[in-house]
Amino acid sequence: MFLLGNAWVGKKGGGRKRKEDAARVKETHSLHLLPSVQVHQETEILSWVGEFTGLECLCLGAGLDHGVGSESNVRITELPTALGKLLALRWLPISNFANLSDLQASLELLYNLTSLSLDELPLLIRLPGVVCALPDLLQLTLNWTELTSLPNAMRHLTQLTTLELLNLPQLTSLPEDMTTLCALKVMRVCDCGHLDVNSSTMPSGDPKTS
Secondary structure, rough: OOOOOOOOEEOOOHHHHHHHHHHHHHHHHHOOOOEEEEEEOOOOOOOOOHHOOOOOOOEEEHHHHHHHOOOOHHHOOOOOHHHHHHOOOOOOEOOOOOOOOOOHHOOOOOOOOOOEEEEEEOOOOOOEEEEEEEEOEEEEEEEEEOOEEOOOOHOOOOOOOOEEEEEEOOEEEEEEOOOOOOOOOOOEOOOOOOOOHOEEEEEOOOOOOO
């Protein structure tokens, strides 16, 4: 199901009804001025989401009120490269895709992102290199993935103010040098049992760590 403004579309009525709803929404918002779109347990929308080029907020995956492990999300193994057309996108949470492992191609053109959350992606074992090249990224949240380390290229995220590392059981190390992250104000680490925070040189001013 996906949320456009305050109206839920595609929850009931079967596949034909969902396609009709999708077509109607596309026509209604042909000026590409949607402020936000939230996608839950749907595959049809992924084929045309790139048409909303004015989009600033897009939530992909299952929300907290929809549980974990939806059948349709399991079928999705990659996100469309059409996401790269959303050049106005600022906020992008991606969650609960059991078979999604590579995000490089779908993220590489989203250089205006300010907030990125990767959550419940059990096949994600390395952070896509493109994430470390997002010049305006302010907030990065990594939750329930299989990441084992964070790349040294993270030193390029000089605008990053908040870094959240949550429920990462395989994570053992941070980038060696984080002193270039001068804007970092909050660093939250929770349930990363094998992580040695002291293995990294932190920026001056010591960001608030919890």
